[in-house]
Amino acid sequence: MKPGSKNGQQVTARRPSREEELAREAVPVPRLQKTPHAGHKPESYEDMEDLEYPALLYSVMEQHLPSNCLGASREKKLAMLERVLAKYRPNGERAKKHQEYRERIRTNYQPLHEDLYSFAPERFFVGSFLDAIKDGSEAALRHILIAHSPGVFTFNMLKPAFCSMMLEEVEHFEKWAQDAKVKVMRPNTMNNYGAVLDDIGMEDMLNELMTRYLNPMAAVLFPNVGGSSLDSHHGFVVEYAMDRDLDLGFHVDDSEVTLNVCLGKQFDSGELFFRGVRCDKHVNGESRPEEVLEYSHVPGHAILHAGRHRHGAKAITSGQRTNMILWCRSSEFRELKKYQRDFSSWCGECLLRKKERNRCLSSAKRQLAS
Numbered sequence: 568m569k570p571g572s573k574n575g576q577q578v579t580a581r582r583p584s585r586e587e588e589l590a591r592e593a594v595p596v597p598r599l600q601k602t603p604h605a606g607h608k609p610e611s612y613e614d615m616e617d618l619e620y621p622a623l624l625y626s627v628m629e630q631h632l633p634s635n636c637l638g639a640s641r642e643k644k645l646a647m648l649e650r651v652l653a654k655y656r657p658n659g660e661r662a663k664k665h666q667e668y669r670e671r672i673r674t675n676y677q678p679l680h681e682d683l684y685s686f687a688p689e690r691f692f693v694g695s696f697l698d699a700i701k702d703g704s705e706a707a708l709r710h711i712l713i714a715h716s717p718g719v720f721t722f723n724m725l726k727p728a729f730c731s732m733m734l735e736e737v738e739h740f741e742k743w744a745q746d747a748k749v750k751v752m753r754p755n756t757m758n759n760y761g762a763v764l765d766d767i768g769m770e771d772m773l774n775e776l777m778t779r780y781l782n783p784m785a786a787v788l789f790p791n792v793g794g795s796s797l798d799s800h801h802g803f804v805v806e807y808a809m810d811r812d813l814d815l816g817f818h819v820d821d822s823e824v825t826l827n828v829c830l831g832k833q834f835d836s837g838e839l840f841f842r843g844v845r846c847d848k849h850v851n852g853e854s855r856p857e858e859v860l861e862y863s864h865v866p867g868h869a870i871l872h873a874g875r876h877r878h879g880a881k882a883i884t885s886g887q888r889t890n891m892i893l894w895c896r897s898s899e900f901r902e903l904k905k906y907q908r909d910f911s912s913w914c915g916e917c918l919l920r921k922k923e924r925n926r927c928l929s930s931a932k933r934q935l936a937s
């Protein structure tokens with residue numbers, strides 16, 4: 568992972584997860600200081616549910632956090648400390664914990680809307696999306712899309728009834744988890760709220776959604792970044808509210824293609840902003856004016872973009888926003904990428920450099936010829 572900073576904005580390259588439950592390792596883990604802050608009185612974590620280690624350990628560790636983290640809320644500090652600890656937890660232990668978490672949900676959680684758990688396109692999707700997929704031609708697929716800037720497409724996708732049911736299901740799950748004292752595993756290390764839909768039993772449903780309804784579109788729109796060979800996903804919801812996360816930092820996703828659909832409810836601002844597609848090497852580079860885009864979420868409407876398309880979410884200024892997100896991955900693309908160094912077919916900066924090289928080469932050839 569290569570966190571960097573450009574124009575005061577944090578850019579974090581996200582790499583494939585080591586475990587599903589820690590699908591992202593996006594936020595830099597705070598670097599603990601050698602010497603504790605003598606004057607700082609750490610929080611007590613004694614009353615917190617479901618801590619992995621004795622509460623005292625977190626208080627002691629807090630004294631070693633960098634000074635700019637000390638003023639954060641107790642929840643934020645705990646999240647940071649958990650990130651530090653997760654770094655040292657063996658992979659096997661993580662996988663085991665995730666397995667146990669899923670098992671606990673599977674055996675104890677009673678869904679509110681069973682209908683959400685089996686894929687039913689007619690119940691989920693609006694007519695225009697159903698028709699385009701049924702037709703299957705490139706023209707029909709493109710007909711329902713709006714291209715906002717290169718590589719960012721939107722279309723009307725989910726029926727209002729589906730959105731409401733999904734919102735209710737997530738709330739119901741969170742209430743259950745709170746009552747059952749189950750600590751919800753968050754979708755990635757950048758979000759402090761939200762839940763992984765695959766963990767609560769929607770993995771098969773989302774897989775069908777991807778395979779039957781997204782793959783045809785991704786194959787047309789994102790052929791250069793693995794869009795025609797998507798074979799796995801990470802499905803989750805992110806939640807923003809005035810007393811929760813307000814925004815999401817600048818990042819790239821651990822996906823080849825990302826589907827992001829707003830479920831509601833009511834909110835102001837919270838726009839998604841984009842800054843062009845980049846490979847690992849150029850993830851912190853400048854963006855060109857034509858790559859700068861701000862998009863206002865509309866409930867039911869989906870955004871499709873490459874995972875490597877740098878983006879973030881601005882703060883909401885009121886209300887509550889919940890979005891359903893599917894990070895779609897291609898094992899074939901990831902394997903091939905290991906052996907490549909030039910990504911000019913999709914990275915804006917690789918392309919620019921390639922053009923520059925070709926210009927130099929042509930002018931050198933002209934000089935030689937004259």
Ligand SMILES: O=C(O)CCC(=O)C(=O)O
Pocket residue numbers: 805815820827839878879880890892
């Ligand atoms: O809040 C949003 O709409 C964006 C979320 C996002 O980019 C992510 O979870 O990767």
Ligand SMILES: [Fe+2]
Pocket residue numbers: 818819820878
């Ligand atoms: Fe994202």
